[in-house]
Every structure is written in structure tokens, then in C-alpha cells.
Amino acid sequence: MTVHSYVLSQQEFVDRHSLTYPFEERGLQFGDGVYEVIRVYNGDYYLKKEHVDRLFRSAEAVKIKLPFTKEELDANLRQLLSQNNVTDDAKVYLQATRGSATRDHAFPTVEANFYAYVEDLPRPEDKLRNGVSAILRPDERWQNCYIKSLNLLPNVLAKQEAKEHGAYEAILHRDEKVTECSSSNIYIVKKGTVYTHPETNQILHGCVRGRIKQLACQDNIPFVEAAFSVAQLMDADEVFVTSSTSEVMPIVHIEDQRIGDGKPGPITCKLQHAYAADAKIADYSMLQS
Incomplete structure (x- = not known):
């Protein structure tokens, strides 16, 4: 390095x-x-x-x-x-x-x-190609998560729990409604439509999140900003998270359950390619088509 x-x-x-x-x-x-x-x-x-x-x-x-x-x-x-x-x-x-x-x-x-x-910061190519796992945890943060403040102890504890369980992320929820993850925004795909939590004070209004919304619209991928439940998360066809360091990261296992067929889904892969092209990443042929 x-x-x-x-x-x-x-x-x-x-x-x-x-x-x-x-x-x-x-x-x-x-x-x-x-x-x-x-x-x-x-x-x-x-x-x-x-x-x-x-x-x-x-x-x-x-x-x-x-x-x-x-x-x-x-x-x-x-x-x-x-x-x-x-x-x-x-x-x-x-x-x-x-x-x-x-x-x-x-x-x-x-x-x-x-x-x-x-x-x-090398790109996490293997994880982008194959997907990662996540755990579920209650969202114990304060009520103004839209502010990107230094008060990250609940996020740190959730991320450490994920690490201890061999997982990439901790998915947070309040009263069974999924908000976001310890350091990323989260999305589900159901019947070709992308769903993600609306921009309220309960989530960080991610910069990559905003661009993914634009890219989905450009590719005619239905994009709905609506809160979804833990049950809907576990029943999703695809799950992915986004952030500046995670890019468009597929989640293929949550807790002990496989998501879809356990591989990055077609909508996730399409958005990975759209992101890579938008970011002018020189070589993104490693991603699945």
C-alpha cells in the first residue's frame, strides 16, 4: 500500500x-x-x-x-x-x-x-462477483441518522458483530422495518422492482444511493422508495447494499438463509455495470453480465 x-x-x-x-x-x-x-x-x-x-x-x-x-x-x-x-x-x-x-x-x-x-482502496472484486453475507440487528441509533456525524458507536458495535459472525454487513431494523446497514444503504428486488427506505431522518441519504436511483431510472428499472419489513427482506429475490466503499454489493445470505439462488441477481448485476460505467472504472469485465 x-x-x-x-x-x-x-x-x-x-x-x-x-x-x-x-x-x-x-x-x-x-x-x-x-x-x-x-x-x-x-x-x-x-x-x-x-x-x-x-x-x-x-x-x-x-x-x-x-x-x-x-x-x-x-x-x-x-x-x-x-x-x-x-x-x-x-x-x-x-x-x-x-x-x-x-x-x-x-x-x-x-x-x-x-x-x-x-x-x-482497491476494489472488492471477489465480493462484488460472488456476493457477501449479512446479519440482522435492531437499529439502536439516534433519530437523526441523515446527519453524517461522528457518533458512530452503535454502527461500530453492529459492524463488529457482523465481523464476529463472518459476515460483511449488519442489516438494521426498527420495529421490524428495515432502515439501512451499519455503513451502507440497503435495497431489495422483488419481481424486477427495486425497493429501498425513503429519505427520512432514519437513514443516511447516501450519495451512491442517489446515483443508483438515477441509474435505475435510466435503465428503466422500477425504483420505489418505501420501507420494507424484515419478512419482505428475507423473501426478496435479490438484496444488495451501496456505499462509496461497497459500490453495489450483492447480499446472498442473511443469517442462515440464502437469498434467491445464493448468487448475485440480474438486477443487481445490471446496476453494478451501470455504476461501473458511470464511475468510468477502466476494467469491470470481472462482473457477471
């Missing part, structure tokens, strides 16, 4: 090992911040505008004033890839917090802290 040396911090580029913040940093002490993860393919951002827009929406929702404009951030993110000579597949992590100040629950009068860094 390439070690990328430069981190964007407060609109300056510094060596990753020299980046420090005071111990009284509100992201550290309160989880008082927001973040984004942007995918990079062949050295170029994918859905950057959507991610930047969502970062600003999340910051506004929690009353953090970001120390830059969207245009300034856009220019700096392009420079971040250039500074690190990124030409392959990667991800960029961005984090903004309310700042550093003496610990107090009320907002301090300080400037927000911000940093962004890049890491290599």
Missing part, C-alpha cells in the same frame, strides 16, 4: 505525521463533528460534489460553521490528490469538528477544526 504523506488541515498541506490537535478537541471528547468519505477511481473523484454538499448540510444541521466555501474545499481536495500523486483507486476521508476548547457541553467560540487525507 502506498503511504500518502500529505494531509489537508485547515486549508494547508502538512505531513501526516506532523498533524496534531489538542487533547481538548470536541470531536475527541464529544463526537461533536461530521465527516465524509469520497471514492477515487483512477486518480479522479467520484460524486465529489454530492459529498461536499452533504458535508455542508451535515455541518449546518449541527450548527458547525465550516472555515471555507464549497469552492475553496473543492480546489483543496483536487490539490490533495495532486500533492499525493494519486493515480489509482483510493478514498479520501474528511472530518470537521466544532474545534478545540476547554471541555464544556455548550458551544465554544472557536474556529472549527478540519482535516482530510487519502488512502489506497
Whole structure:
């Protein structure tokens, strides 16, 4: 793995090992911040505008004033890839917090802290080709999941349970209604129609989710935003999840039950190809047709 040396911090580029913040940093002490993860393919951002827009929406929702404009951030993110000579597949992590100040629950009068860094991220080709498994868990998160905040402990615990069970994801549900997963949006396919939870405060409004909706419409795939039950999930013809790191990932087993014939279904594969073409991924012939 390439070690990328430069981190964007407060609109300056510094060596990753020299980046420090005071111990009284509100992201550290309160989880008082927001973040984004942007995918990079062949050295170029994918859905950057959507991610930047969502970062600003999340910051506004929690009353953090970001120390830059969207245009300034856009220019700096392009420079971040250039500074690190990124030409392959990667991800960029961005984090903004309310700042550093003496610990107090009320907002301090300080400037927000911000940093962004890049890491290599190879595509999960084997998983995309063959599908993955998932477990079911109650959704124990707060009621404002549309904010991409740093308060991720319930997500972390759910993802760890999935890992301990040899699964890729944990599918979350409230009162038997499926919301999303620990780190991705979820969809079912029934009789050729895609269903996914509507954009309410109970789910993250995924950037890839938004693009998949567009791609489905372009390919004349019926796409319905409506909550579905755990029973409907288990009876689905196909199940898949999306995120910047998972792309369009088929779920072929949930708990001990096979979904469909236990292989990625035709609608999922069609959307995988549409996503890959939209992202200008150079070689996606490994996917099933």
C-alpha cells in the first residue's frame, strides 16, 4: 500500500505525521463533528460534489460553521490528490469538528477544526462477483441518522458483530422495518422492482444511493422508495447494499438463509455495470453480465 504523506488541515498541506490537535478537541471528547468519505477511481473523484454538499448540510444541521466555501474545499481536495500523486483507486476521508476548547457541553467560540487525507482502496472484486453475507440487528441509533456525524458507536458495535459472525454487513431494523446497514444503504428486488427506505431522518441519504436511483431510472428499472419489513427482506429475490466503499454489493445470505439462488441477481448485476460505467472504472469485465 502506498503511504500518502500529505494531509489537508485547515486549508494547508502538512505531513501526516506532523498533524496534531489538542487533547481538548470536541470531536475527541464529544463526537461533536461530521465527516465524509469520497471514492477515487483512477486518480479522479467520484460524486465529489454530492459529498461536499452533504458535508455542508451535515455541518449546518449541527450548527458547525465550516472555515471555507464549497469552492475553496473543492480546489483543496483536487490539490490533495495532486500533492499525493494519486493515480489509482483510493478514498479520501474528511472530518470537521466544532474545534478545540476547554471541555464544556455548550458551544465554544472557536474556529472549527478540519482535516482530510487519502488512502489506497482497491476494489472488492471477489465480493462484488460472488456476493457477501449479512446479519440482522435492531437499529439502536439516534433519530437523526441523515446527519453524517461522528457518533458512530452503535454502527461500530453492529459492524463488529457482523465481523464476529463472518459476515460483511449488519442489516438494521426498527420495529421490524428495515432502515439501512451499519455503513451502507440497503435495497431489495422483488419481481424486477427495486425497493429501498425513503429519505427520512432514519437513514443516511447516501450519495451512491442517489446515483443508483438515477441509474435505475435510466435503465428503466422500477425504483420505489418505501420501507420494507424484515419478512419482505428475507423473501426478496435479490438484496444488495451501496456505499462509496461497497459500490453495489450483492447480499446472498442473511443469517442462515440464502437469498434467491445464493448468487448475485440480474438486477443487481445490471446496476453494478451501470455504476461501473458511470464511475468510468477502466476494467469491470470481472462482473457477471
